[in-house]
Amino acid sequence: MIQIYPADERYHATHGWLDTYFSFSFAEYFDPTNVNFGPLRVLNDDVIKPLRGFGAHPHQEMEIVSIVLSGQLKHKDSLGNEAITTFGGIQRMSAGTGIVHSEVNPSATEDVNLLQLWFLPERRGLAPSYEKTDFDISQLKNQWLPVVAKNPQSPNVAHIHQDLTIYLSDIEAGNGIIFEQESGRRIFLFVIDGELKVNEEVNLYKRDSARMAQTPQLKIAAETDTRVMLIDLP
Template sequence: MLKVYPAESRYTSDHGWLKTAHSFSFADYYDPNNLQFGPLRVLNDDIVAPLTGFVPHPHREMEIVSIVLQGQLRHEDSSRATETTTFGGVQRMTAGTGIVHSEVNPSSEEKVNFLQLWFLPEQKGLTPSYEKTEFPVEKMKNRLLPIVAKNPASKEIAHIHQDLTIYLADLEKGKEIVFSQKPGRRIFLFAIEGRLVVNKGEAILNRRDSARITQTPVLQLDAESDARFMLIDLP
């Protein structure tokens, strides 16, 4: 079962310093039929103006992942973690019993575009923590590169307290990727750039379109143009 959500179906808002598109209910946008997909609770596509950002604010009982697509993102939190990330880096924060953090654009000239994802953790009451990891961008070429996982196989993969894996891929025009998973799991697919054909034409995803997929343990992805996308294997 596959349902496509076109980019234009997302809730958008423009706050001047922030332009954002929400794939799920968030802040001023509430839809009781669009609260989450499995443990995936939030996917915000944020563009933040230079020298602005999200001032310190609290979080609890959530796994938060930030993936920078363009520009720089600076993180600070109450555990004294301070990091700046560009494309090729992942920020993962366990809010657990409570943490305060900020995310700002430190550049005086360039906007930052990043994906902010929230996941429900496997258990509540976790100790708050933060980590920054860096993945080899060149290894995204024509393959699914894991960048976040419950059981990371290397220091290039961020650890998350949920049974999921986030992959990124750069698929060249005319190339194909086949993804297989255990029955009973979910797939969330997000086209960052380009045009993807899913399962020989069952669906086509253009830039910023997404798909929520169930009961499909094998997924075939073909690029009609050079495409960059994110795939999340979810319980």
């Protein structure tokens, strides 16, 4: 069964410096029927104004992934890590027993748009850690490219402490790709841009998402040039 979540039904908040959409309960938004999907706890679609952002704040017991779609994102944390990420880069932070970090837009002229995802860790009490990885954007073309995984097979894939894999793909109009899923697992699909058809059943548009369980094969056909994220979850 494919459960569709249209983009315009997400919770929307504006704070002047921040324009954000929540796919799950977060901050002031709470829906007891929409707290998580497996270990996926948060998916926020943020646009941050120039020279603004989230000041230093703490986290514990969460795996946090930031995917920059446009612009720049600057990370700084209490472990001494500091990095600027653009599209083609992934930030993964394991909050573990506790970490303090900030996420700001370092540009004086350009907004930054990012997806921030939170996942419950496979176990509590992990040592906090951070990494920034970079993937080859050209490798997104008409295939699933892993960018985050529990057991990465490449230094271009960020390591996460949960049994999941995040894939990105740029599917050209008129093309299709297939995802084969193991029994007993979940699929979360998020259309970053474009339009696609899932299993010849439903159409998804920009920022729509779909949640699926017990779906052994997923056929994705792009109606227009489409950028999509797929998460394989326990």
